[in-house]
Amino acid sequence: MPNKAKVALVTCREFPSLDGYDAVLVPRLRAMGLDVDAAIWDDAGVDWDSYDLVVVRSTWDYASRRDEFLAWARLVPRLANSAKVLEWNTDKHYLKDLEQRGVAVVPTTWLEPSMGLDARGLHTRMPALGDFVLKPAVGAGSVGAGRYSANDSQLRGRAIAYALRLLAGGATVMLQRYLPAVDTVGEVSMVYLDGRYAYAVRKAAMLTGPEQGGERRYQSEQLEGGYTPTAEELALGDAAMAGAMEALGNPLRPFLYARADVVPAADGSPALLELELTEPALFPELAAGGLDMVCRAIAGRLTPV
Numbered sequence: 001m002p003n004k005a006k007v008a009l010v011t012c013r014e015f016p017s018l019d020g021y022d023a024v025l026v027p028r029l030r031a032m033g034l035d036v037d038a039a040i041w042d043d044a045g046v047d048w049d050s051y052d053l054v055v056v057r058s059t060w061d062y063a064s065r066r067d068e069f070l071a072w073a074r075l076v077p078r079l080a081n082s083a084k085v086l087e088w089n090t091d092k093h094y095l096k097d098l099e100q101r102g103v104a105v106v107p108t109t110w111l112e113p114s115m116g117l118d119a120r121g122l123h124t125r126m127p128a129l130g131d132f133v134l135k136p137a138v139g140a141g142s143v144g145a146g147r148y149s150a151n152d153s154q155l156r157g158r159a160i161a162y163a164l165r166l167l168a169g170g171a172t173v174m175l176q177r178y179l180p181a182v183d184t185v186g187e188v189s190m191v192y193l194d195g196r197y198a199y200a201v202r203k204a205a206m207l208t209g210p211e212q213g214g215e216r217r218y219q220s221e222q223l224e225g226g227y228t229p230t231a232e233e234l235a236l237g238d239a240a241m242a243g244a245m246e247a248l249g250n251p252l253r254p255f256l257y258a259r260a261d262v263v264p265a266a267d268g269s270p271a272l273l274e275l276e277l278t279e280p281a282l283f284p285e286l287a288a289g290g291l292d293m294v295c296r297a298i299a300g301r302l303t304p305v
């Protein structure tokens with residue numbers, strides 16, 4: 001009997017047995033005849049070369065150690081999604097690449113460290129009315145994202161101080177209007193497997209206030225499975241996927257996994273909040289047949305193109 005194919009699902013120290021949404025993949029993949037390990041990306045004891053496939057999954061801690069994470073990814077053979085994809089996708093500047101290709105992204109003001117902005121410069125760039133969001137261009141899991149109110153001088157001061165702090169640390173700050181429909185309609189996450197739309201879930205709003213000093217606000221109980229995207233939402237997800245493939249020079253194989261997160265813009269039409277190609281939670285159990293779809297996509301990578 002031939003040896004079983006070996007698959008590593010990559011995680012971080014905080015979740016040695018993977019995050020709950022990914023842990024459910026392990027028994028299912030084993031039942032499909034694969035040899036599966038959860039492996040921590042920065043564990044020096046792992047022999048990445050011994051795997052037929054390495055899939056990035058619950059690496060929640062990469063944002064504060066991006067360079068180290070990408071250096072690791074470049075050294076792993078048979079990594080999905082590839083190191084090149086991870087490099088492009090772990091910095092939200094990729095949204096500019098997509099916008100240039102005609103994808104409707106959430107309107108964003110990019111505050112770059114190189115602009116040398118002071119408190120006054122930031123003040124003039126922030127909206128005069130309504131709520132707005134600040135988030136670092138390298139960030140995940142809502143860590144570092146905060147919601148502020150332009151009309152409240154105390155919150156405005158806090159926003160300016162926070163932006164100054166991020167810029168001083170060399171981070172790009174993304175400034176967006178708070179899209180109020182996120183509170184009512186929510187955020188739609190469309191999962192793509194092997195480049196094709198698979199299923200979708202709907203997420204409630206995540207940001208209730210200012211940045212919380214690195215605290216994660218990830219609310220699994222606010223997820224609704226079995227959502228059917230509108231034709232407009234699907235078209236946007238497809239355009240984001242096509243734009244990403246093009247920006248990356250049309251790789252030979254489509255992305256193993258992707259999640260397009262869209263929210264209603266001010267005029268009600270969907271806008272792309274992010275196209276997650278690094279470690280998106282795929283919520284496989286929240287969609288009928290989702291677990292099978294994800295496991296089949298992974299197993300499908302074990303046969304040559």
Ligand SMILES: Nc1ncnc2c1ncn2[C@@H]1O[C@H](COP(=O)(O)OP(=O)(O)O)[C@@H](O)[C@H]1O
Nearest residue numbers: 133139140141142143176177178179182205206
């Ligand atoms: N412009 C915005 N308007 C309303 N909510 C937002 C906006 N930007 C972010 N959020 C909220 O913050 C969460 C995290 O922001 P996101 O851009 O998805 O970054 P992350 O990479 O941390 O997931 C989103 O899921 C959404 O609930």
Ligand SMILES: [Mg+2]
Nearest residue numbers: 141142261274
């Ligand atoms: Mg998000």
